[in-house]
Amino acid sequence: MATRPTTREELVHRLMDLFARTLDHQGTCLENLELTYAQAKLIWRLEPGHTPSVKEAARRCGVDPSNLSSVIDQLVERALVITRPAEHDRRVRIVRLTAEGVRLRRRLVSCLAENPTIDALSPQRQDELLTILREVA
Numbered sequence: 001m002a003t004r005p006t007t008r009e010e011l012v013h014r015l016m017d018l019f020a021r022t023l024d025h026q027g028t029c030l031e032n033l034e035l036t037y038a039q040a041k042l043i044w045r046l047e048p049g050h051t052p053s054v055k056e057a058a059r060r061c062g063v064d065p066s067n068l069s070s071v072i073d074q075l076v077e078r079a080l081v082i083t084r085p086a087e088h089d090r091r092v093r094i095v096r097l098t099a100e101g102v103r104l105r106r107r108l109v110s111c112l113a114e115n116p117t118i119d120a121l122s123p124q125r126q127d128e129l130l131t132i133l134r135e136v137a
Contacts, residue, residue: 018117021116021117022115022117025112025115025116025117026040026112029108029111029112032111033104033107033108033111035104035108036071036074038061038063038068038071039071039074039075039080040108041061042057042061042068042071042072042075042081042095043075043080043081043097043101043104043105043108044105044108044109045057045060045061046081046095046096046097046101046105048097048102048105050096051086051094051095051096052094053086053092053093053095054069054072054083054092054093054094054095055092057072057095072095078100079098079100079101080097080098080100080101080104081095081096081097081098081101082095082096082098083095083096
């Protein structure tokens, strides 16, 4: 006879299912926008108008700065970001979204927000979920 999962086990199971569906949706968005996961992650973490150092941008993305350099180069080639030396210290490189990068970021955020799983919830349930997520994330 199978035992019934505990509440925590069911929570983890359902969260993993939600993550999988979210990743599937994210993959569709990235494919449509012709972005790799690493490129999208950097674009997502760069706030329009902000100019973090490459080191800070890497920290926000959870990667080593050396692993971010090729991603930055790819985005520079597509005119989505620019890099330059920081004015306060020429040894420090900063990265910033270009106007085209800001537009693409808006499209990325918009596409990700059109998540079918979230759309399946009523506005009230979406608010409830958001309240819970604010407590834990």
